Amino acid sequence: MALAAPWPFLQGQAPGNAVLSIAPSPRLTIQRGATAEFSLKAELQAGFHVNSNMPGDDYLIPIKLTWNKDPLEAGQVIYPKPQQVKLGFSANPISVYTGSFELGTRFKAPATAMPGMAFMNGKLRYQACNDKECLPPRTVDVRVTLDIQ
Amino acid sequence: MLKTVSAIGFGLMLAGALVGTGCSDWPGKPSAKIEKKSAADQKSADFSLKDAIGHPTPEFSLKDANGQTVHPADYKGKVVLLDFWATWCGPCKVEIPWFMEFERQFKDQGFAVLGVSMDEDGWAAIKPYVEDRKMNYRVLLGNDNVSTAYGGLDALPTTLLIDRQGKIALVEFGVSKGKEEFKNAIVQLLDAPRASLPVGSRGALALLTRPGSR
Numbered sequence: 001m002a003l004a005a006p007w008p009f010l011q012g013q014a015p016g017n018a019v020l021s022i023a024p025s026p027r028l029t030i031q032r033g034a035t036a037e038f039s040l041k042a043e044l045q046a047g048f049h050v051n052s053n054m055p056g057d058d059y060l061i062p063i064k065l066t067w068n069k070d071p072l073e074a075g076q077v078i079y080p081k082p083q084q085v086k087l088g089f090s091a092n093p094i095s096v097y098t099g100s101f102e103l104g105t106r107f108k109a110p111a112t113a114m115p116g117m118a119f120m121n122g123k124l125r126y127q128a129c130n131d132k133e134c135l136p137p138r139t140v141d142v143r144v145t146l147d148i149q
Numbered sequence: 150m151l152k153t154v155s156a157i158g159f160g161l162m163l164a165g166a167l168v169g170t171g172c173s174d175w176p177g178k179p180s181a182k183i184e185k186k187s188a189a190d191q192k193s194a195d196f197s198l199k200d201a202i203g204h205p206t207p208e209f210s211l212k213d214a215n216g217q218t219v220h221p222a223d224y225k226g227k228v229v230l231l232d233f234w235a236t237w238c239g240p241c242k243v244e245i246p247w248f249m250e251f252e253r254q255f256k257d258q259g260f261a262v263l264g265v266s267m268d269e270d271g272w273a274a275i276k277p278y279v280e281d282r283k284m285n286y287r288v289l290l291g292n293d294n295v296s297t298a299y300g301g302l303d304a305l306p307t308t309l310l311i312d313r314q315g316k317i318a319l320v321e322f323g324v325s326k327g328k329e330e331f332k333n334a335i336v337q338l339l340d341a342p343r344a345s346l347p348v349g350s351r352g353a354l355a356l357l358t359r360p361g362s363r
Binding site for chain 1: 324
């Protein structure tokens with residue numbers, strides 16, 4: 001084999017990292033003093049996974065959804081049941097999400113909340129891989145349009 | 150023949166009114182901070198690993214676990230496997246034992262492995278990992294500058310083989326080659342005639358290696 005450059009490598013497309021899409025959400029209507037369920041719908045590009053919220057390996061980066069403290073009070077985020085997937089790089093199955101999945105949150109509107117339109121802002125942190133490579137961890141802003149009544 | 154294959158393509162974008170802005174937490178991704186770029190910065194930004202074969206290894210200045218500064222020039226005259234990785238990168242775990250074996254097998258023939266970790270948590274994350282796996286090669290802590298210099302490093306692992314003249318001879322995105330393919334490439338580079346070395350450097354490997362480098 002000759003070593004003269006350039007070597008005959010296939011120069012493929014370098015990967016980007018926007019492999020997770022988050023669906024637009026309908027406006028969340030909530031009464032002051034009441035609670036309402038919200039579901040963040042996410043979809044991963046085929047072949048990719050993100051670690052679940054409890055990946056079972058201290059080195060892996062868990063998915064994490066966090067919310068600002070107002071105008072609503074956010075309860076504990078409800079993560080879906082993960083898949084246990086055996087990948088080429090792992091000796092044991094790892095706990096992941098693939099395809100479409102939803103992250104739930106129960107919001108409570110304080111009795112003193114200002115009625116009208118508002119936004120609830122949060123952040124979703126995740127780190128995606130396929131069985132060959134990993135993309136950098138990302139933190140994306142999420143926003144829910146509220147109708148506080 | 151060795152082939153470099155990008156494992157994935159991209160189609161989906163973050164979408165919807167729900168999502169505001171997103172940013173990579175990768176230390177090497179461009180920040181929102183707007184700065185006037187120098188000519189050298191612009192040159193780095195234009196560099197792409199997709200077209201890097203035969204290109205001189207981009208410069209970097211990184212610290213190892215002992216705080217020692219490392220530059221690519223420290224290794225001129227050696228064949229270097231430069232691996233960009235992270236502790237959270239599952240596929241990277243596959244290659245690390247291979248690279249440890251290469252380090253053991255070829256280090257006396259003018260070969261060295263450099264692992265550049267892109268962990269945002271720095272040595273606090275890296276050191277336990279290196280100790281757990283008894284990694285026997287030099288590990289450096291990456292930063293924004295090295296990522297930019299190497300074209301952005303879109304994914305990990307990204308692995309380069311650098312010839313004795315300091316030029317990039319192989320680029321691997323992800324884990325698509327096997328251990329034997331890497332090994333064969335290393336052997337070829339180690340066996341390559343040194344006639345093309347710059348005048349004055351032939352046979353001067355020791356002189357071209359700074360104290361502290363492997």
